Amino acid sequence: MKPSPRPSIAKLAPYVPGRPIEEVEREYGITGAVKLASNENPLGPSPKGVAAAVAAASGVNFYPDGSATYLRRALSSRFGFPSEQVVIGSGSSELIDLCMRAFVDPGDEVVVPQGIFRMFPVAVGRAGGTIVEVPTKPGHVPDLDALKRRIGPATKVVAIANPNNPTGAYVPRAELERFFEGLPDHVVAVVDEAYHEFAREVADYPNALDELRKGRNVLVLRTFSKAYGLAGFRIGYGFTTPEIAAAINKVREPFNTTVVAQVAAIAALDDEEHCERTVSLVRTERAFLAAELARRQAVVNPSLGNFLLVELPIPFGPLEPEFARRGVILRPMGGWGFPLAFRVSVGTHDENVRFLAAFDDLLANGKLGLPAVAVPVGAG
Ligand SMILES: Cc1ncc(COP(=O)(O)O)c(C=O)c1O
Numbered sequence: 001m002k003p004s005p006r007p008s009i010a011k012l013a014p015y016v017p018g019r020p021i022e023e024v025e026r027e028y029g030i031t032g033a034v035k036l037a038s039n040e041n042p043l044g045p046s047p048k049g050v051a052a053a054v055a056a057a058s059g060v061n062f063y064p065d066g067s068a069t070y071l072r073r074a075l076s077s078r079f080g081f082p083s084e085q086v087v088i089g090s091g092s093s094e095l096i097d098l099c100m101r102a103f104v105d106p107g108d109e110v111v112v113p114q115g116i117f118r119m120f121p122v123a124v125g126r127a128g129g130t131i132v133e134v135p136t137k138p139g140h141v142p143d144l145d146a147l148k149r150r151i152g153p154a155t156k157v158v159a160i161a162n163p164n165n166p167t168g169a170y171v172p173r174a175e176l177e178r179f180f181e182g183l184p185d186h187v188v189a190v191v192d193e194a195y196h197e198f199a200r201e202v203a204d205y206p207n208a209l210d211e212l213r214k215g216r217n218v219l220v221l222r223t224f225s226k227a228y229g230l231a232g233f234r235i236g237y238g239f240t241t242p243e244i245a246a247a248i249n250k251v252r253e254p255f256n257t258t259v260v261a262q263v264a265a266i267a268a269l270d271d272e273e274h275c276e277r278t279v280s281l282v283r284t285e286r287a288f289l290a291a292e293l294a295r296r297q298a299v300v301n302p303s304l305g306n307f308l309l310v311e312l313p314i315p316f317g318p319l320e321p322e323f324a325r326r327g328v329i330l331r332p333m334g335g336w337g338f339p340l341a342f343r344v345s346v347g348t349h350d351e352n353v354r355f356l357a358a359f360d361d362l363l364a365n366g367k368l369g370l371p372a373v374a375v376p377v378g379a380g
Contacts, residue, residue, distance in 0.1 A: 008128040036345040037331040041229030049268035053260040066254040092223040092236030097123040102247040104129035110157040113142035140167035144179040159190035166343040168303020173206035197227035199304035228268040233261035282306045311341040314369035326358035
């Protein structure tokens with residue numbers, strides 16, 4: 001007899017991350033590839049964050065502050081919640097996982113919109129719970145009324161990502177407010193705002209922290225991985241009620257974030273300039289990419305994130321290596337429930353032009369299932 005994992009783990013489909021540039025370059029014998037596969041920061045990390053981490057590296061013989069006291073204090077004063085309401089994770093992914101481990105037992109349900117960020121089903125599966133995916137509205141917009149209707153006695157958590165990855169779709173403020181009115185008290189509502197900084201200037205984009213201020217049982221997740229460019233340090237944060245924070249901290253590893261990540265995050269939080277430059281580049285380039293793809297008759301879902309979900313008339317899976325061979329790493333979305341689609345992260349202008357050149361090469365060769373019309377890349 002062989003050792004066998006718990007049945008819920010045996011049937012679990014693991015999260016598949018984007019491939020590193022070096023691995024793709026080696027496989028295809030290419031150099032200088034551009035990676036537009038993991039929604040990373042096109043301008044690199046916050047320089048202030050990197051400087052702080054370098055300075056702190058000489059102290060890594062000591063364990064980190066397990067409570068991330070100074071980072072929680074910095075977030076507390078920035079956002080106006082007491083430190084006991086701030087939770088810190090090795091990326092916000094870990095906080096998704098910790099939330100499920102703290103609240104979900106086998107037999108319990110977690111209700112989410114179809115196409116939600118894949119870490120949610122993975123985390124629910126790891127906890128042994130059951131994920132319930134509720135159909136979305138046109139444009140992959142979460143249907144909050146349907147979500148609320150589906151909540152029952154076995155539901156422990158209801159979650160949305162706003163905006164969602166990979167769809168880029170968002171729930172407007174009025175709908176989020178209505179959702180929280182009359183939400184059953186036994187449920188934790190997770191609002192994952194990993195892309196908040198890219199979305200916050202849109203007039204009807206809500207800030208779920210307002211719901212926490214009203215005393216709702218909400219866990220609002222944010223991250224330093226995107227607008228601050230610290231994905232490799234693995235550091236994310238959340239705001240919630242003191243009770244939910246205490247439960248999450250019970251299941252958390254005592255030293256879940258590193259010395260260097262903590263100080264980098266504190267410094268990056270003050271690096272408004274880098275954050276704003278990133279957000280502004282992403283907005284301009286996202287519009288450029290969306291317009292160029294639409295001209296080529298690809299179906300682009302409107303996005304408030306630093307990425308676009310793009311659908312072709314044919315399955316994208318076999319096209320991933322075609323793009324890779326042309327030096328462009330994209331993310332196929334078949335495993336996320338969108339077999340015809342890929343996700344492209346918004347890069348620098350040069351990277352985006354490079355992606356469009358690969359797209360046009362495949363288009364001209366009739367490989368994308370789209371009409372092969374002559375479409376020179378518009379002036380950026
Ligand atoms: C919606 C969403 N939430 C959370 C995360 C996790 O980010 P991290 O663990 O790097 O904070 C991502 C990453 O892509 C995401 O797209």
